Amino acid sequence: MKYLVLGASAAGINGAKTLRKLDKNSSITLISVDDKVYSRCMLHLYIGKKRNLETLSFIDKDFFNRNNIEWIKNKRVSKVESKEKKVILEDGTFHEYDKLLIATGSSAAIPPVENLREGKNVFTLRNLEDAMAIDKLVNISKTAVVIGGGLIGIDIAVELINRGLKVHIVEMVSNILPMQLDERSAKTYERELMKRGATILTDKLAQKGVLDSENNVVEVILTDGTRIGTDMVVVAAGVRANADFIEGTNIEFDRGIIVDNRCQTAEEDIYAAGDVCANKPGIWPLAVNEGITAAYNMVGIDKKIESSFGFKNSMNFYGIPTISIGNPNPKDHSYQISIYDDGQIYKKIVHKDGIVYGAIFQNDISYIGPFTKIIGDGIAMDSIDKNIFKIGYGDFFHVKPNGEFEYKII
Amino acid sequence: MKRIMIDKDKCMACLGCVLGCMAEHNEKGKSIYDLDLEDRTNESRNHIELDHKQNPIPIVCRHCQEPECAITCMSGAMTKNDETGLVEYDKDKCAACFMCVMSCPYGVLKPDRVNKEVIMKCDMCDNKDTPRCVEFCPTKALYTVEVME
Numbered sequence: 001m002k003y004l005v006l007g008a009s010a011a012g013i014n015g016a017k018t019l020r021k022l023d024k025n026s027s028i029t030l031i032s033v034d035d036k037v038y039s040r041c042m043l044h045l046y047i048g049k050k051r052n053l054e055t056l057s058f059i060d061k062d063f064f065n066r067n068n069i070e071w072i073k074n075k076r077v078s079k080v081e082s083k084e085k086k087v088i089l090e091d092g093t094f095h096e097y098d099k100l101l102i103a104t105g106s107s108a109a110i111p112p113v114e115n116l117r118e119g120k121n122v123f124t125l126r127n128l129e130d131a132m133a134i135d136k137l138v139n140i141s142k143t144a145v146v147i148g149g150g151l152i153g154i155d156i157a158v159e160l161i162n163r164g165l166k167v168h169i170v171e172m173v174s175n176i177l178p179m180q181l182d183e184r185s186a187k188t189y190e191r192e193l194m195k196r197g198a199t200i201l202t203d204k205l206a207q208k209g210v211l212d213s214e215n216n217v218v219e220v221i222l223t224d225g226t227r228i229g230t231d232m233v234v235v236a237a238g239v240r241a242n243a244d245f246i247e248g249t250n251i252e253f254d255r256g257i258i259v260d261n262r263c264q265t266a267e268e269d270i271y272a273a274g275d276v277c278a279n280k281p282g283i284w285p286l287a288v289n290e291g292i293t294a295a296y297n298m299v300g301i302d303k304k305i306e307s308s309f310g311f312k313n314s315m316n317f318y319g320i321p322t323i324s325i326g327n328p329n330p331k332d333h334s335y336q337i338s339i340y341d342d343g344q345i346y347k348k349i350v351h352k353d354g355i356v357y358g359a360i361f362q363n364d365i366s367y368i369g370p371f372t373k374i375i376g377d378g379i380a381m382d383s384i385d386k387n388i389f390k391i392g393y394g395d396f397f398h399v400k401p402n403g404e405f406e407y408k409i410i
Numbered sequence: 411m412k413r414i415m416i417d418k419d420k421c422m423a424c425l426g427c428v429l430g431c432m433a434e435h436n437e438k439g440k441s442i443y444d445l446d447l448e449d450r451t452n453e454s455r456n457h458i459e460l461d462h463k464q465n466p467i468p469i470v471c472r473h474c475q476e477p478e479c480a481i482t483c484m485s486g487a488m489t490k491n492d493e494t495g496l497v498e499y500d501k502d503k504c505a506a507c508f509m510c511v512m513s514c515p516y517g518v519l520k521p522d523r524v525n526k527e528v529i530m531k532c533d534m535c536d537n538k539d540t541p542r543c544v545e546f547c548p549t550k551a552l553y554t555v556e557v558m559e
Contacts, residue, residue, distance in 0.1 A: 010484070021492070041484040042505055055503075058486035285482035285513060292481070314508040319526055323512045365511050366520035367457070367469075369478075373515040386462040393517040394459030394467035402557045403413035404472050405516045 001026035003298060004087060004095055006077055007103035008032035009040060010284050011274025011291035013059060015101045018295035020067040028069045029095060031087070033104075035073040037063070038128055040105075041284055044152075046131040047138065048159030056128070077104070082249040082267045099269050099298040102246070102257060103291060106239040106275040106282060111147075115209035119217035122209070122233040125156055134234065138163050141231035145220045147206050149176035151313060153236035154189065158317055160234075161196045168199045168228050170206055170220070180313045180324035185346055185362045192318045201226065209233065241276045254278050261304045263294035271298055281310035309376030314365070323365045326350070326358035326375040338388050347389055354382025367392055379409060411495025412534070413557045414470050414541060420551035421458065423466035428454040430546030434535050451524050455532040456543055459517075468551060470543060471518045471532035473497045475559045479510035479519060479531075488531070495559055499531040 003026060005016045016030050038056035045051040064071045072095075079088040086096045108124030110117050123134050134156075138144075142165060146157045149171030157167050169176065175186035176193075190200050204224060209217035220228045241256040251265045252258040256278030263271045273290035275282035286308060296303035314323045330337065330350050335357065340347040349371075350358040356375050361368045370393045374381065381388075384395050398408035431454040433445050446452070456470040473490075477497045480488045487504035490497050506527045511519045522528045535541040544552045 039484045039486070039505075041507065045505065051505075058484060060486075284484045285478070285509065288481045312512055314512045316506050316508055316526070321506075321508050321511075321521060321526055323508065325512070365508060367459075367511075367517035369512060369514035369519065370517045372512055384462045390460075391462075392459045393469060393515070394461040397418060397461065397467050399416055402559075403415050403555065404474060407515070 001299075002096060002098045003028045003101070004097035004099070005030040005101045005103060006032070006087070007105055007274065007276070008034045008037050008071070008073070009103070009105055009274065010058075010287035011105075011276075011294075012101070012103035013037060013063075013291070014288045015103055015273055015291035015295045015298075016069050017063075017067060018292045019298060020069060022295065022299045022301065028067075029072060030064075030069055031072045031075050031077065031089070031095065033074070033076050034128070036128060039284075040126065043125055043128065043131040044155035044159045046128070047125075047134050047156065048162045049135075050159075053128075077245045079245050079247075080249050080251075080270070082251075082270060085269065087245075097269070100271065101291070101294050101298065102243070102265070102270065102272040102276055103274045103287075103294075104242040104245075104276050106241045106256075108235070109238050109240050110235050111206075111237050113147075113206050113208065115211050115217060116147075116206070116233065116235065118215055119209050119211060119233060120214065121216045121231065122235060124235050125152060126239070134232070137232050138165065141165060143168070143228075143230045144232045144234060145170060145206075145228055145230045146234050146236065147220075148236035149200070149202070150179060150236060151177065151315060153234075154193075154315075154317065156234050156236060157193065157198060161193070161198055166197055166199075167193075168201060168220075168230070169193070170201045170204055170222065172203070172205050174202050176200060176202070177315070180315070180328075181322065181360060182329055182348065184341070185322060185324075185348070185360050188320060188322075188346070188362060189317050192320070199228075201228075239275065239282060241278070243276050259290075261308075262297040262302070263290050263305065264297060280308050283310050283313070286310050307376050309372075312372050312376070320363050321365050322360065322362040323368055324358075324360050325372050326356070328358035328360045330357070340389055349388055351381075351388070354380045356381065369393075370396070373407065377407075379407065411473065411557060411559060412537075412554050413473065414534075414544060415553050415555050416468050416470060417551050417553070418465065418467050420549040421466045421468050422549055422551075423458050423460075424548065425458060426546035426548055427456050427468055427470070427543035427552055428458065430542035430544075431455050431532075433546075434542040451522075453522060453530050455530050456518075469516065469518055470552065471497070472516065473532070473534065478513040478515060482509040482513040484509065488529075494537060496534055496537065497531075499529055499533070501528045504529060 108126040210219035257272040271294040274287035
């Protein structure tokens with residue numbers, strides 16, 4: 001058997017590792033554009049000089065050797081020939097496979113704002129090369145505009161501020177981190193950012209960049225006419241799947257590769273995992289889980305994704321941790337909202353008829369993991385007569401014969 | 411692998427397991443006589459919850475076969491050791507993103523309370539024969555068994 005894995009991030013690495021765990025003898029080859037394995041979730045820490053090339057890695061140094069995986073780095077795939085079961089690289093070489101795992105991830109997109117795509121000092125943050133380029137320019141910059149006040153935007157803003165820059169954050173809705181937080185919990189971070197000199201421009205959209213003679217954006221103009229002079233621009237506003245090479249195959253695609261709950265595509269012997277897939281938030285744990293699940297099915301062991309619940313995020317800015325699960329901003333008044341707020345610790349649970357739909361835990365996240373399970377699986381809680389903030393795994397406690405926990409639904 | 415079993419009906423909520431864990435992880439010495447309960451930097455990796463019927467429930471890490479904390483970890487700090495079966499935590503690799511706290515379905519994990527930089531994670535007392543929580547449990551609500559994974 002010859003396994004071929006495309007991509008060296010969360011899904012690809014965990015897929016390859018699991019293939020080796022399950023099949024000690026077959027050949028496993030991993031091909032990637034990346035020539036280093038690193039955690040994309042930590043790239044902002046490179047900009048902040050808190051991590052270097054070595055500490056950005058999420059695998060051991062001898063990972064490929066120890067797992068007997070052949071790693072072909074620095075190579076981009078140009079085409080998958082599914083009939084002949086081979087993958088053609090941009091350099092013209094090809095690799096045959098019996099089972100293929102596509103885990104090529106996604107790329108950050110620059111929105112179609114005038115002059116942003118042209119600007120030499122305009123960046124996204126998706127790859128190590130992006131982080132290195134930003135790091136270089138930070139050395140000679142005093143101000144930066146961050147377009148997009150989501151998780152990645154704020155991650156970047158925090159580190160640019162740490163490096164001494166005056167940072168302007170442009171967010172199109174009324175508070176930062178709108179996908180994860182509500183106004184109350186977003187304010188906590190907005191205050192911390194402003195304390196450190198950041199300007200937060202909410203309810204605003206970037207309309208245009210003004211280029212100098214060297215094609216650097218020196219000013220960003222917002223739709224309300226606000227003009228912000230800047231030395232650099234970082235855009236954190238969405239991604240697109242890296243899957244151009246599937247053209248000509250029967251793999252179904254709708255803003256991402258469509259897979260079943262075994263991570264199989266419509267094409268026989270081709271699997272996909274991670275951010276390259278459609279219909280779900282691109283978050284690390286889902287990518288890992290899909291990589292593992294694909295690997296099981298590739299070696300012929302039936303395994304399904306049990307939960308692809310991905311509306312969960314944790315963040316930790318300025319020593320204040322927050323975990324957000326589900327949708328903490330109810331769409332109408334039919335939901336009940338339970339709030340605990342002592343000025344430092346803020347907890348919000350959105351529920352209806354015993355089902356919890358969303359929650360925010362800020363500055364006290366101890367032991368809150370069960371809420372991810374309760375919200376993700378839609379576990380009913382109406383029979384639990386207890387302060388909702390005190391609900392924990394103890395209320396669902398059950399031990400399997402092998403000592404593992406499971407949920408006893410009451 | 412060895413797993414700490416829990417017989418919740420035997421638990422009297424004496425918090426012996428909590429003290430045992432704190433004693434084991436006390437940098438000033440592992441004896442119970444070294445334990446300073448006012449030292450906020452010394453925290454237990456286990457805890458006891460009260461369920462909705464006010465029954466005490468000891469919550470101790472399972473070192474799961476498919477550990478959500480390790481699956482979710484984006485820094486490589488939380489890993490399943492396939493040889494020992496333990497889910498190991500390396501605080502030097504940890505980026506304090508707290509995805510593991512969010513992901514443990516059993517609510518075992520929390521950040522340290524002083525700096526909120528390190529995860530309070532059971533290390534099975536470095537795989538010694540009897541973990542301190544078990545050693546300190548007077549009712550045998552906690553005991554160890556060998557299990558096949």
